[in-house]
Amino acid sequence: MLTQNLFVHHVYFWLEHPNNEQEKAALLEGLKKLSKLPSIHQFHIGTAAPTNRDVIDSTYALSWLAIFENAADQDAYQVDPIHLEFVATCKHLWKKVVVYDSLGAF
Numbered sequence: 362m363l364t365q366n367l368f369v370h371h372v373y374f375w376l377e378h379p380n381n382e383q384e385k386a387a388l389l390e391g392l393k394k395l396s397k398l399p400s401i402h403q404f405h406i407g408t409a410a411p412t413n414r415d416v417i418d419s420t421y422a423l424s425w426l427a428i429f430e431n432a433a434d435q436d437a438y439q440v441d442p443i444h445l446e447f448v449a450t451c452k453h454l455w456k457k458v459v460v461y462d463s464l465g466a467f
Contacts, residue, residue, distance in 0.1 A: 365464065366431045367428055367464070368464060369427075369464075370425075370438075371424065371425070371462075372424065372425040372459070373421040373425075373461075374424070374454075375420065375456050375457040376454060377454060379422060384454050385422055385423065387454060388454045389406065389423060391450060391451040392423065395425070395444060396427075398441055398443055398444065400434040401427050401438065402428045402430050403427075403428040404427050406425055407426070408422070408423060
């Protein structure tokens, strides 16, 4: 069961060159390295599911979901050298990033 203290950080990436499989693979490798951070409780790296409804945006290339035990762990993640290296190394690969952060509602 999820608790109110969990911090969910969901990031969606649109590639600068959407049809470049090497660049997509490079971003995927960067996210795999990012998943090693000790402050991350759980993570998921995904691609758009083959669903088709008006409310679904499946135009992104990869998504990154990181779940933290609390907001302090997410704060630590933001300044961790591994996260900063990921941004510095991979930011040229994306043209757009959208982040949704949430806390438990109950």
